[in-house]
Amino acid sequence: MKERMINLLSIGAGGAIGALLRYAINTFNHYAGLPLGTLLANWLGSLLLGLFTGWFIHRVPREWLKLGLTVGLCGGFTTMSTLALDTTFLFVHENVLQASGYLIASLGGGVLLAWVGYIIGFKAAKEGVEAQ
Numbered sequence: 184m185k186e187r188m189i190n191l192l193s194i195g196a197g198g199a200i201g202a203l204l205r206y207a208i209n210t211f212n213h214y215a216g217l218p219l220g221t222l223l224a225n226w227l228g229s230l231l232l233g234l235f236t237g238w239f240i241h242r243v244p245r246e247w248l249k250l251g252l253t254v255g256l257c258g259g260f261t262t263m264s265t266l267a268l269d270t271t272f273l274f275v276h277e278n279v280l281q282a283s284g285y286l287i288a289s290l291g292g293g294v295l296l297a298w299v300g301y302i303i304g305f306k307a308a309k310e311g312v313e314a315q
Contacts, residue, residue, distance in 0.1 A: 186246070187315075193247040197215035197255020206261050217281070218269040221262065228261030229293040233300025291299055 193268035208227075215314055235252050243249075273282035 189247045190250050193251030194255040199253035201256045201259025218284055221265045221269050222311040225261045226292050226296050228257050230296040230300040232257040232258035233297035234304035237301040237304025
């Protein structure tokens with residue numbers, strides 16, 4: 184029961200930090216034709232989640248730390264609902280081409296950066312383990 188509570192608190196703390204970071208990015212990237220703050224947060228979050236995942240294959244942290252960084256921080260930082268709303272807004276108020284480009288850049292860039300992060304984290308942790 185104690186471990187479960189620590190895990191939940193870690194997820195909550197990570198989620199709060201992630202949400203605050205997302206808000207800060209959106210504050211400094213006001214709408215300028217495209218919702219760049221959401222795009223940047225989702226790209227960075229995908230990169231971080233890939234990096235953590237690759238790293239944790241070789242370096243297994245305490246469960247609360249793993250959950251706090253992945254489910255909490257990355258989950259609170261990235262946002263599917265804002266992506267969906269931004270795409271809808273572009274479709275309704277701008278044009279279909281702009282909305283489509285944003286959606287492709289968001290999804291394609293997110294997957295690409297998650298893959299890059301995973302490779303970097305995997306290799307960095309593996310090299311650290313082999314050096315020991």
